Amino acid sequence: LEKATPEACCQRELQSREGMFVNKEACLTGIERFQNRQGCYTVILNSFETYVYLAGALAIGVLAIELFAMIFAMCLFRGIQ
Numbered sequence: 001l002e003k004a005t006p007e008a009c010c011q012r013e014l015q016s017r018e019g020m021f022v023n024k025e026a027c028l029t030g031i032e033r034f035q036n037r038q039g040c041y042t043v044i045l046n047s048f049e050t051y052v053y054l055a056g057a058l059a060i061g062v063l064a065i066e067l068f069a070m071i072f073a074m075c076l077f078r079g080i081q
Contacts, residue, residue, distance in 0.1 A: 004028075009035050 010027035011034050012019030021027065026035040 005030055005035060009037075010035055 005028050007024070007028070010024055011022045013022060014020075023031075023034045
């Protein structure tokens with residue numbers, strides 16, 4: 001029994017369905033260098049971990065701006081009274 005590699009596992013130059021294969025023949029013969037060996041869950045998790053720090057930094061920045069705006073509003077309110 002020969003272990004067949006599905007065409008969907010072959011690497012493409014652009015990670016989309018329309019992207020050209022890097023080396024389709026080498027991929028189908030079983031050379032792992034031209035195959036996508038990670039599952040979808042792992043790839044999505046890795047990309048999420050990449051952007052989670054950016055999202056956290058953005059949230060802290062917005063929080064700081066909101067805090068300064070609230071302090072400024074309180075100072076203005078005290079100035080009016």
